[in-house]
Amino acid sequence: THTHTHSDLQSRATMAEGDEPDHTTKTNGATRSASSSAGTLRTGHKSWTLDVDEASTKKTTAAADEAAADVPTNTDGTSPRKLVPLHRLLAVGSRWDLFVLAVGSVGGMIVGLAWPFWTLFLGDLIDQFAEDNGSTLREDVENLSLLFVYLGAVVGLGMSLKLSCVHTAGHNMASKLRLAYFRAVLRQDGSWHDEQLSGTLPLPMTDSIVTYEGLLTYRWDMALFQLGMLVGGVTIALVTNWQLALVIFAASPLTLVSGFIMTRTIGQLADAEADAYKTAATVADEVITLFRTVKAFGTAEQEQERYAATVDTCAGIQRRFGRKYALVMSLPFAVQFFVYALAFWYGGRLVRDGDLSSGDVLTVLINGLMGARGLSQFAPIFVFIRAAQGALVSVFEAIDRTPLIDNLSTEGAKPEGGLR
Numbered sequence: 001t002h003t004h005t006h007s008d009l010q011s012r013a014t015m016a017e018g019d020e021p022d023h024t025t026k027t028n029g030a031t032r033s034a035s036s037s038a039g040t041l042r043t044g045h046k047s048w049t050l051d052v053d054e055a056s057t058k059k060t061t062a063a064a065d066e067a068a069a070d071v072p073t074n075t076d077g078t079s080p081r082k083l084v085p086l087h088r089l090l091a092v093g094s095r096w097d098l099f100v101l102a103v104g105s106v107g108g109m110i111v112g113l114a115w116p117f118w119t120l121f122l123g124d125l126i127d128q129f130a131e132d133n134g135s136t137l138r139e140d141v142e143n144l145s146l147l148f149v150y151l152g153a154v155v156g157l158g159m160s161l162k163l164s165c166v167h168t169a170g171h172n173m174a175s176k177l178r179l180a181y182f183r184a185v186l187r188q189d190g191s192w193h194d195e196q197l198s199g200t201l202p203l204p205m206t207d208s209i210v211t212y213e214g215l216l217t218y219r220w221d222m223a224l225f226q227l228g229m230l231v232g233g234v235t236i237a238l239v240t241n242w243q244l245a246l247v248i249f250a251a252s253p254l255t256l257v258s259g260f261i262m263t264r265t266i267g268q269l270a271d272a273e274a275d276a277y278k279t280a281a282t283v284a285d286e287v288i289t290l291f292r293t294v295k296a297f298g299t300a301e302q303e304q305e306r307y308a309a310t311v312d313t314c315a316g317i318q319r320r321f322g323r324k325y326a327l328v329m330s331l332p333f334a335v336q337f338f339v340y341a342l343a344f345w346y347g348g349r350l351v352r353d354g355d356l357s358s359g360d361v362l363t364v365l366i367n368g369l370m371g372a373r374g375l376s377q378f379a380p381i382f383v384f385i386r387a388a389q390g391a392l393v394s395v396f397e398a399i400d401r402t403p404l405i406d407n408l409s410t411e412g413a414k415p416e417g418g419l420r
Helices: 006-016 054-070 086-091 095-131 134-186 189-196 207-242 242-289 291-297 300-351 358-378 379-392 394-398
Strands: 023-026 030-033 040-041 046-051
Touching: 023 134, 030 189, 030 242, 030 394, 086 379, 095 134, 095 358, 134 207, 134 394, 207 242, 207 379, 242 291, 242 300, 242 358, 291 300, 358 379, 379 394
Parallel strands: none
Antiparallel strands: 023 030, 030 040, 040 046
């Protein structure tokens, strides 16, 4: 038999009339009354008052607001993107890795410099053909041919150093970073793992570190080649004839702008196509994974129509991609031939006035275009560096974090005789 005291009935009657309850709880004969400012604990005939310090609560709230106000923000109110310091991208490798990377970088610069350098031999060869001195033509052509052979040997050596050393060092440094991150994840305590989203911890090893590895191998390899071509092309063009070189450089921004438009348009179209195919793949994955549910509810035809709609969207994007791709790809080539026309027109006037030879016109033209191309192809390396800095933030945060309970630490007291 469950009985109620008079005070319990009165309390329930008071709650039924609309008054606020006093939030009392009975536990083992003890009753505690909760309040926003103070609480009273009554046991038998004695009572104690538990005061909550409102001043400390306000102080904590004010400190949190002040800390939030100190966080830097961008002009649009968003937090700035975290980036890994640049020196830490190279600090992953050992001294030997950095030495091998430096050797490969020198090889890449040699290949880049040799590419515009051969135009000097080509210009001299054209001048020899123009003069056509029968007695010395054969000897001069043989000497120039030998120079091409020597240059080919240097380029072969530089290419071998560039590919072998840069890629070896890049893959070694990426492997060391993978091992360091995996060790750091295993080192963390359970509280840190509870804060991480499920399934996100392995992603840096297959996504962020892959970006880092691509930067140190293919991106760095190509950037050094383009840098050497930029320096060599601009230098040779200005030394050969600065007047024609400045005319070509003045028209080079048109080539850069057309190349930028082409790259940006193709990138946007590729992203749209990838998103459309991703949507179609998601629909197909849902239907195939939940095949029994689809059959049970008899929605197979509706799912076919939904998937067909996404495929039609992909097809429409591909048709637009084909039209725009044809347009933007033709633009840089058209601009390049316009630059050819301008260079040959002004170079012909210099040849007529006796200020330049026919071979030098071709030398300046090729080197000027190489310099412009090297600049346009070298600039994206900074974008790839920034992408790697942003992608590795979570990796280095895990590596730098020292857990409260370090299961891999060798410090502290050790049991005598080891563990059995």
